[in-house]
Amino acid sequence: MAEIMLEMKGIIKDFSGVKALNNVNVKVERGEIHSLCGENVAGKSTLMKVLSGVYPYGDYQGDIIYKGKTCQFKNIKDSESQGIVIIHQELALIPQLSIAENIFLGNEVIKHGRIDWDEMFQRAKLFMKIVGLFEDPNTLVENIGVGKQQLVEIAKAISKDVKLLILDEPTAALNEDDSENLLQLLLKFKSQGITCIIISHKLNEVMEVADKVTIIRDGQSIDTLEKGEGLTEDTIIKGMVGRSLDNRYPEYTPTIGDTYFEVKNWDVFHPIHSDRQVIKDANFSIKRGEIIGIAGLMGAGRTELAKSIFGRSYGSRITGQVLKEGKPIKLNTVKQAIANGLAYVTEDRKGDGLVLIESINENISLASLNDIAKYTILDKNQEIKNSESYKRKMNIKSNDIFQVVGSLSGGNQQKVVLAKWMLIHPDVLFLDEPTRGIDVGAKYEIYAIIQEMSKAGKAVCIISSELPELLGMCNRIYTMNEGKITGEVAKENATQENLMQLMTKNEVAV
Template sequence: MLLEMRDIRKTFTGVVALDRVNLRVQAGEIHAIVGENGAGKSTLMKVLSGIYPHGSYDGAIRFDGQERHFEGIRDSERLGIIIIHQELALVPLLSIAENIFLGKETARHGVIDWMAAHGKTQALLKKVGLRESSDALVGQLGIGKQQLVEIAKALSREVKLLILDEPTASLNEEDSQALLDLLLELKAQGITCILISHKLNEIARVADAITVLRDGSTVETLDCRAGPVSEDRVIQAMVGRKMEDRYPRRQPRIGETAFEVRDWHVHHPERGDAFIKGVNLQVKRGEIVGIAGLMGAGRTELAMSIFGRSWGQRISGQVLLNGQPIDVSTVGKAIRHGLAYLTEDRKGYGLVLDEDICFNVPLARLEGVSRAAVIDDAREHQIAQDYRERLRIRCAGVDQKTVHLSGGNQQKVVLSKWLFTNPEVLILDEPTRGIDVGAKYEIYTLIAQLAQEGKCVIVISSELPELLGISDRIYVMDEGRFVAEMPTAEASQEKIMRAIVKTA
């Protein structure tokens, strides 16, 4: 047994985050940890890695045959425990070699030996399947390759236990598969991995064991080596109930066309070339329209260019609401005309993380909580409390900072912010990215309710089953154009991919 965590208990200002959690990981296995957002997965790993030092929690950690007391992350790293967080800890303006050996530089007589560093880096890059030069800037790499750089960095530190927190949350299908293949290769080399993920199909592919957490406690550990473990079995353990349907049932009440984008052209803000090319889009009242496409197809850029021209240059075309042209040339004007855009990057653009829920909820419509341009604190608090109850945001209170919320609850705060503007049209960009199945279902239910209220809903998602499960109609986008349009009843993953491949 490489790792044993016994009766781990961790609290934050009276809130119990972990309640006597137990975890046993055997050497050389891939051990998955699953649970709903807020179940305590990341907190448990922060205890293990020393981010939460010994003394700040109750319980015991036994690693490599001895009980350990980690006072910080350097203590755990010295023993070969390396954690790779969902938000990568790389410096974009430094090279791959500089990032890998940052803080661990090899020096001779006080001078860094760059020749040795670059030589070791190239060997590490080969191990993780990267062909890039060691002096390439990290900021010029895609997210998938940056993940591999992080793993190369871990290998440079003689890793024994590699912890990956949602490593494929921001990756496309191809990069996700490459990363999972690498984990299997590392396992063959004797490296133990702990994998935190909401993507149960990926877990089923690589995991030897699955530990399920719920509400800060261990529910059970499932042995995948004894036989296949179904996704339904895992979901039932995670949420404490059977989920007969992954998507809420609804009977659409679709009206007349209410929102239109006509002949929309957008040029790239840096390169200057045409990026969005003659897009025409219509959404009816009460309709959920999905936009499918591969990474780089232009889906997010289309959404941002429509929403206040917040991406692109030399934009042309018309946006109409209820048959009348509207001015969406700024974000403020777009909001006033009833548009809302939930960004795919909730931490970078959706929230002010260092502020509390009260601060974030009314941000897009401050006039709703102010009198004579002065914020009414009582009104602000009441609005935040109302949305907390309506969207079932799990928190210690609306005065809790959003940085301390789980991903699913952060997403609910972003949704609250836009719902407070009472929009006519909601553009939701990857609304369930990095969110567990239970929280996903709650967001799907909310989307369905908004459609039932007669809102126009546009959903951009990289998960085709999600689009097929919640949409009424789907546009397929490739290289800045819509290349297909189909009712969901006639759509399939194969048909969508065939439409993309035809244009390639």
């Protein structure tokens, strides 16, 4: 019989009287990959924060039994001393420090009261090799991609002699190749006897690596499913949302009109290295009531294209033409872009989309302050009415509109970002990774909101790294590679295979 490495029994955790966890029970065997699945706000991350000591002993009810002993972790150092290491969705790295410095941050190699730099860099190389990161340890973290940054976090965990590795949405910001590399690394760790707990909304990845899945819904553990014993994506979804979700994408029949928005001969150069061209002669269009997609591997230029159009918020030496209803429009500033009916939902909701220390109410009104001001004075009553209305429309789960946005789940934060832009009633909406790090139930709700905008005659562009999302939502899909638009495929002709072929072309398909 397999050894139980971790058991969490009857865990209860509340915030201001609201139970985030209500009698949660989880058992994890030594050497397995155990996944926690559930909707946003289900309590997965809260449970792991209880385990790792972020929420210390005495701040919750229940027992943590680790390696047969009841533990009372008062902080993260207590749990790390026992080999329990958590990697949060938001990476805890310092961009201006080197890879080696980040790996040993807070755990420096000290000899005779000083940091032994030579020893630290040698050990860093060893841990980097284990995770498959072949960079110079002196390289600054800001100069490597997100996928490699994730490997730095894992190397940091290994340096602490990890026995139980917890990863919260480890592939949310990674492209398909980096995601697959990370999953293979977890399987390698499993073969070496390291136990892993992974929180993920990407059910295909869960199915690929997980031995068992514990489903958490509304703060309660619903079921634990084992590979080979009824574990499928459909059973996970049913447990997560409490019902079958037969179709991942709402069904609708689009009513597509004439060409509404066009970009012609669009060229963009890097904002700092102005001799490097980032977007090369891009041409695309969106019809009224149409949803188009832009597919491309990381670094293809998708985000740079959208941001450069939206008030030139990215790039330098930008040339080309933008037309709306056949007439040229000026988009030299974000203010001009908004005035011309454009909205851009950023891929980085925490960094660029929201003010995390402010309330839902204040965030929703950010893009429309001029519309709800009278004689330069903000109409607070109108602001509150607008926020209450969009809280209901978007089904934002919170105590009220005055709750701080930073305390919301990722899915509800994304709904706040969408509400902010919907409040300006845009004609053209760019959505950059609109469902990143969001559970299937919240995704469905966001897809329905996007389709409602399409039904209202808006022009919508979705940028996504998830090809099934583009195939499920878009009427046409453009592909990009190395700053060029390399293809255009109608929904009925699009497959993951032909999109991938176009995404890796160096020349524009004719």
